[in-house]
Amino acid sequence: MTGPRVIPECVIPLQDANAQTQRTRQLLAEVFPSWNIDRIDVTSLKGGITNCLLQCIYRAGTPQEIVVLVRAYGRGTGSIIDRNREFCTHVHLHSFGLAPPLHARFKNGLVYGYISGRAVDYRELSNPVLMKGISQMLARWHTVLDASSIRTLMLEQSGLKSHDIVDDIWQLCQKWISTLPTDTDVQLKTKMLLAKELVWVKSEIQYKGGPTVVAHCDLLSGNVIVPEDWSSELSSDIPPVTFIDYEYALPTPRAFDLANHFMEWQGFDCDVSLIPKVGGPVMREWGRQYLEGTHRFKRGSFEKQQNGIPVGEADVDILMQEVRTWWGMPGFYWGIWATIQSVISTIDFDYANYAQNRFSEYWTWKKEYLSSKKANGESNL
Known part of the structure; x- marks a missing residue:
């Protein structure tokens, strides 16, 4: 992958948990074509007061697990946050090793690497x-x-x-x-x-x-x-x-x-x-x-x-x-x-x-x- 995928038509639901999980799995299967959609676990993380943050684990049938984060923007936050600046800042930070890799950008969020800790x-x-x-x-x-x-x-x-x-x-x-x-x-x-x-x-x-x-x-x-x-x-x-x-x-x-x-x-x-x-x-x-x-x-x-x-x-x-x-x-x-x-x-x-x-x-x-x-x-x- 030479750069973050852009999937402008994808929207992750914010309220319906079942629909959110299903759409997130579909998104990740598109971002990572080698992933089996049935082996993707999605868990909601708490702590923020603006966005919805999902931890996604791909269990490939080996001891090695792949973890990424999917962040869906909170309703109306585009009026106060420049999402284009956020995206470009993340890319710039990653070029210096100061941020995890950015895998994809979709209509209402980002897919990026997980930092353990x-x-x-x-x-x-x-x-x-x-x-x-x-x-x-x-x-x-x-x-x-x-x-x-x-x-x-x-x-x-x-x-x-x-x-x-x-x-x-x-x-x-x-x-x-x-x-x-x-x-x-x-x-x-x-x-x-x-x-x-x-x-x-x-x-x-x-x-x-x-x-x-x-x-x-x-x-x-x-x-x-x-x-x-x-x-x-x-x-x-x-x-x-x-x-x-x-x-x-x-x-x-x-x-x-x-x-x-x-x-x-x-x-x-x-x-x-x-x-x-x-x-x-x-x-x-x-x-x-x-x-x-x-x-x-x-x-x-x-x-x-x-x-x-x-x-x-x-x-x-x-x-x-x-x-x-x-x-x-x-x-x-x-x-x-x-x-x-x-x-x-x-x-x-x-x-x-x-x-x-x-x-x-x-x-x-x-x-x-x-x-x-x-x-x-x-x-x-």
Whole structure:
């Protein structure tokens, strides 16, 4: 197979379990012609709040089993997620060994390789050993991935014009806000408020987040995979770390990816006590490991530099200031996202309450940000 198969007519049902299993088997028999359809086992995996994820095992009559994943997109998610960008990002990641092979693309999803291991628990994210593994892997992402290559592939795959592509987080948030409903006075006022707020926050922090990188943008615990037998309590060795789920990957200032990851330490339960203090010892150590990683890997390859550039306290100070400036943006971003999901999603999750919690993070940050500017004698106009 020279590249992912494209099967545009195939649709995997989201609700009917029997029909879902049958159609998935048919799809895989088409993607892998040598597979016997009767030897394909399909199991639904839990954990996500956007899509349907199926683990598919082909039992070929030998001890060797072949495992792939089939992901069917949640209803209406195409209005908030650029599936063409996701596809092209996955292809680009795989070319660097940072993602599993992509076997096929169908009308409402993807077929791709299975990464053995387990997702970490959000309470493990503060483990010093795991922190180093995650920060080093994110440094690889931010160093070797090339946004222009992904963009070129998007243009080739979609037939879109250059100006039709959403290129950054500001354009994406603007697009999301434009899709918000205005059926009630409250909805209309919310939409107008968010549009106004986007203009303000962009004017304040746009150029204060450090270099623009290909960011994961959804680096929560469930998207961090470590070996099945790795224990955060028993092991002192840095585990091999892999990131999964690339549907939100986008060029952004690095500060957004870092701030977003730290915010995800709270989990979906929004236990804010677990979020590290901005500029505190834990975050500074994480940042130091990240910066060492960015120096260690040459752009465009995984080759280690023999003589890494030392990371001084001033370097960490700069990174912490970038994160501090962008600290409210994840709450704003996911608050908009959850507001849309509360309208379109059929998945059993309290999106409205989640949106409220995330927006509260943004408003808290904004209050502190304005107070800091005032204390420094800067205008808030």
